[in-house]
Amino acid sequence: MSGKSVSDIRDLTPGDISSFLLINNEKPFRARQVFEWLWKKQCASFDEMTDIPKSCRELLKSNFTFHKAIITKTQESKDGTVKTGLTLHDDSFVEGVLIPSGGRYTACVSSQVGCPLGCVFCATGKLGFKRNLSAGEIFDQAACLNKLAFEKTNSPAGLSNIVYMGMGEPLLNYENVKRSVEMITSADGMGMSSQRITISSLGIPKMIRQMADDELKCHFALSLHAAGDDKRNRLVPFNLKHPLEELLTALKYYHKRTGKRFTIEYILFKDINDSISDARELAAFCKNFPVKVNLLEYNEIEGTLVFKSKPERLQAFAGFLESKNMVVNIRKSRGRDIDAACGQLAGKNITLL
Numbered sequence: 001m002s003g004k005s006v007s008d009i010r011d012l013t014p015g016d017i018s019s020f021l022l023i024n025n026e027k028p029f030r031a032r033q034v035f036e037w038l039w040k041k042q043c044a045s046f047d048e049m050t051d052i053p054k055s056c057r058e059l060l061k062s063n064f065t066f067h068k069a070i071i072t073k074t075q076e077s078k079d080g081t082v083k084t085g086l087t088l089h090d091d092s093f094v095e096g097v098l099i100p101s102g103g104r105y106t107a108c109v110s111s112q113v114g115c116p117l118g119c120v121f122c123a124t125g126k127l128g129f130k131r132n133l134s135a136g137e138i139f140d141q142a143a144c145l146n147k148l149a150f151e152k153t154n155s156p157a158g159l160s161n162i163v164y165m166g167m168g169e170p171l172l173n174y175e176n177v178k179r180s181v182e183m184i185t186s187a188d189g190m191g192m193s194s195q196r197i198t199i200s201s202l203g204i205p206k207m208i209r210q211m212a213d214d215e216l217k218c219h220f221a222l223s224l225h226a227a228g229d230d231k232r233n234r235l236v237p238f239n240l241k242h243p244l245e246e247l248l249t250a251l252k253y254y255h256k257r258t259g260k261r262f263t264i265e266y267i268l269f270k271d272i273n274d275s276i277s278d279a280r281e282l283a284a285f286c287k288n289f290p291v292k293v294n295l296l297e298y299n300e301i302e303g304t305l306v307f308k309s310k311p312e313r314l315q316a317f318a319g320f321l322e323s324k325n326m327v328v329n330i331r332k333s334r335g336r337d338i339d340a341a342c343g344q345l346a347g348k349n350i351t352l353l
């Protein structure tokens, strides 16, 4: 390969880099050095590759570009949640969130600029869709938030967990998400355990099967929000094309293939999906596989006709599920005052700290 058609060098696999260097008469071991600089040492330019001869760096420079995502804005919530705005090489903007909890930090990363799925309750969905993030850009978010966590804790611990729950639907950008997970978990990248990573999806049936076939090691969380088609269609227009029966079949396949328990995320909306009969429907849906259920408070956003459920409804809903011996957690909203909570990420201008 000549490399001329490739824009970002981090789109290349180790094999691609190796072939390119061999064709250009470079020593075989250079490929490993270059790969290490790109992912493990997380360099931001070819000039930083100090153990690579200048001639080789010039060769790389004249054939590839370097698309780093960089934090250009940060904003901190009263509860310690930090929202970061990352600017991409084409001036696109995405947000990533650092969420503290008992001395540990979880990073919430974006996978797309905007989102094509238009869920009625979601600020990102209102932006429309601009483009997918590359694997390198997703990795950069994790690496930037990891660095921020290092600084906050002043210890080498860094991030405890990463969730793909920011802007965009991860399974609609599957190949780049998969590669970013591989690089975050690889010893050649961030070296993080796959057990600390969760991909959260609205549930794209075809891609759930793909994920199972690929034996992707990280956890999976399904944003369900309603266990009956009428209500889910109202909240999640994607469900009109891919109803629950199709999703259920894909989830059964996922469980059969992987043997793994997964998480059901369920946001409670006032007078839409928060009754005991909704909880009964959810319990019936969950009987098909081992799951734990996270019940989430809704973070109201401007311009929607859906609202947060009352706390007593949330408690009664959780109580019903527990009475059916289900594992249930109530997730309190974090970072609401800076629009960093779940469903609020919309690339609004945020202030520089």
Ligand code: SF4
Residues within 6 Å of the ligand: 115, 116, 117, 118, 119, 122, 123, 124, 125, 126, 166, 167, 168, 169, 202, 343
């Ligand atoms: S909730 Fe997720 S899938 Fe739905 S519009 Fe928002 S980002 Fe997209």
